[in-house]
Amino acid sequence: MYKQQGISLVELMVSITVGLVLMAGVVQLFLSSKVTFTTQQAIARVQETGRLAIDFISEDIRMAGYVGCLNTANSSDQFVNYLNNGETTLYNFAVPAEGIDEDQIDVSYPDHSSNSDVLLLRSANGAAVGVTGNTAKDRIYIENTDFEEDGCDEDEDKYSGICKEDILVIADCTKGRVFQVTEIEGSSTSDTVTLFHSDDDGFTPGNNIADSGDDATEKENYFFSDAQVFVATSTFYYIDDGTSGRPSLFREINGESQELLAGVEQMQVTYALNGGDYREAKDVADWGQLTGIRVELLVSSDDDNVLQDVQLYTFNGQEDQNPGDKRLRQVFTSTISVRSRMPLMEIGK
Template sequence: MTHSAYYSPNQRRYQRGVSLIELMVGMVLGLIVVGAAGSIFLSNKQTYNATETLGRIQENGRIAFELMARDIREAGSTACGNNIPIANVLNTPGDTFNWGDGLRGYEGNMAAALAPFGTGAGQRVNGTQAIELRSSASGGVTVTKHVPSSAVVHVNTANHGFEPGDVLIICDYSQATIFEMTPGGAVLHIGHNTGNSGEPSGGNSCKALSFPVDPDCKDKPKDGKQYDDNAVVAKLHAAIWYIGNNSRGGRSLYRRVAGRDAEEITEGVQNMTLTYLEPGNDYRTASSISLWSDVAAVRVGLNLQAVEGALRSREITGVDGDALNRQLAHVVTLRGRNP
């Protein structure tokens, strides 16, 4: 017998494979390791999503407060300063073009012309508050000459961007007047003649721009106030902030400027609480304000709800299964009305 043909019993013992029990134990240990790794991965993913969602909520709140604060600070202000008399010679100023001390709040059951209640995209959600703000817009032009008898204001540039039918505000150190622009005969001319234009403001009831407005002006035309050289003419800025329905089936914070479509500012804003500070009082609701001209500050509270992605409707949920919500608040003082 050769050496290669020799067989040893020990050789068979060393060539034995893995038993079924050993295989099952190994598989169980492997499953435990994979399960632990998967659990850690899912936990980290949930933590990341929650952190990202909270960051999105904070960012949405920051954007909302920053943009709202710009309009609120300027409420009631003109290019010539605050707290000057305001004449309004429009035929039908309504709520939209009525100065109203530059500020007005709406409770959830109060209708607003610029933001009607409805269920369509961009329409105001019933039961939610709103705030309407008016001021002179930036980018005004300078008066070089005013001829009251001709109802024409000469300005320093032809690139003013105004068109007949626009509602404008003119002011100097003594007063301001809200009127509708009429054709002035030249590109450097801004007219303020009488007539019904068919625009929402209804044209001007009086060409005289004096304060107070003469009730007999329509029947007995007068020349009225002559604005000084270097007076300023600008568009009347009227904007409303409210909670509206967005096109994705949720709610968003909206802003609408008179003469334009509503703009969606930030998504996920479910509600807005507005209170107003009058000297000598604590913050009060809109229905409790006696004089809007006395309001010195506005406290804005927003209820923000997490939404995953700007165009997706699936909500990020918290440990209780509900969407993550945060209540944020910010106080804005009106320029020139500090208590």
Template sequence: MELRPPVRGIGLVELMIALTLGLVVSGAIFGIFISSRDTFRTTENLARLHDDARITFELLAREIREAGSIACGNTNVANVLNNGGTDWWANWATGPLVGYGGNTPGPRAFGSTTGDRISGTEAILLRRGNASPVIITEHNPASAQFKVNTSNHGFNDGDILMACDSQSAAIFQVTNSSQTNRTVVHNTGTGTPGNCSKDLGFPTNCNGNRKERTFAQGGYLAKYSAAFWYIGVNPRGGRSLYRMENNGAPTEMARDVTNLQLTFLTGDRAEPPQYADSFVAANSVTQWNDVVAVRVVLTHQTSEAVGTGGGPVGRSTQYVVSVRNREYVP
């Protein structure tokens, strides 16, 4: 009969040692996992913050550069829109670039609901003609009708346009548009706000008691835009950069933008112009048509609390944008 050695199991001490070693290894792996996850979250949030800052700069800077742009370069602008002198977006006479201090009321009211402007934050209003105009081939002021050089003009009934030639420019609403006939009509009696007159001559005439202005062949038609940029309440209860165009609803352009600061550089109309010594706040600007550059400071924060102190990480970006149609070219 063969004798076998007794079979021994794992002792309690050995089991405790094995469990302890397993817990140490698992704890180390878990710690590495948590650290890697936090690093990834921080990196992802910072990348998103920098992307938002870059996109915001591109969008806002482009509109600042193009403020006051008219394809023909005119400064004599008629406005035949009804309430064109009172509606914020239509009133070109107040200037194509206007800044608002932190407590200065603007087109969007201060408030606490989604899309409302946040008190204490600055804002800017920018008016311009679109940079992609079409060419006027014929204008009949008696029938209030333009003909243009392309059927793909992109104008629709109700659009607000700017017409210009070497003499002057005009802001009006399209009452009828046809791609087939390449026509754009600017009649009265229809549309919102509608036109007060068919006469697009400068100065504005809503009385119909003078010869109607004919725009020359080779002039331009372009869409008109008035955009109000501001810091508003977003749907998540935080802050975002908003843009409100013409009489439309506010659009959230960049989330988690907590502040917008603006200062302005002015210059006279001499050649070469004499510039102010420094950038000044909005309440120190007396003539908005003299502003030649804007310094913008945007403050962003991450959407998640990834900072070392348990809060979001914030960054500020600063840049200076010149108003292109006011640049001095020797």
């Protein structure tokens, strides 16, 4: 009899079948692990994006209307705006916050997604610069804390973080003024820098008051060494298409826009007046009565088909949302008080 060499066709087919079964198990295990990893990664990314977005917005809301130790809720009659068009959207620093709803149109607001609100916050929350002496009617003397040669546009030097044409706030604990710098005098070695605020043409928006009045009869318009100077900021938060082509959260500060976080699809904002119920921007009659803001964000994962089933969620009071792309989505909501609008409590109460 001949000795058997190799394997038979039946043995080969059995081996292939067993190998296919084992391979199917390995593939199934790999796919299951991949789905789990993808889902966990999407959850982590969505939660991180939502947390950071709420942190960014909340911090700026809390600081809205900040002008040093001056409480504008109790001293609004002592907060004076020297700017031209001081009641317009960009320059109305007496009001800490405003906004528009998704169906409102305002050309003074940045271009944004049509299904999201826009939030505007005004404050003077930059680094404070001390006043070195009594102010004069057309100028302010401040500390030279930092010098940056050609640090501003058009090769202008920057002093204490301030450039010519910046909009500033000077305030003590009883009064505040908003003005635009029209000229700066100083040097890299000087301890004091002089800021001028004339009503000369050629500045945007410019000042509508040339000086602070006679120091002999209008002393209430003057400031002393207990005052501080801040750079005034107008900050917009809105949703628009980012560099990836997907919706992102944007922040624009004094005209400079920055994409903060990708994946923030929608933002809805409501406002409380004098601690009352929250309402939409179009229902706010007096923004000066604002005390709190509620922000609701819808954040989605980067990739499609993260979930095996279509996800249902509730956003802005609408239930059973069904995008159909099987992205992971989560709603983040936060209610924040505007600190500058909180009344001061008397000691012992």
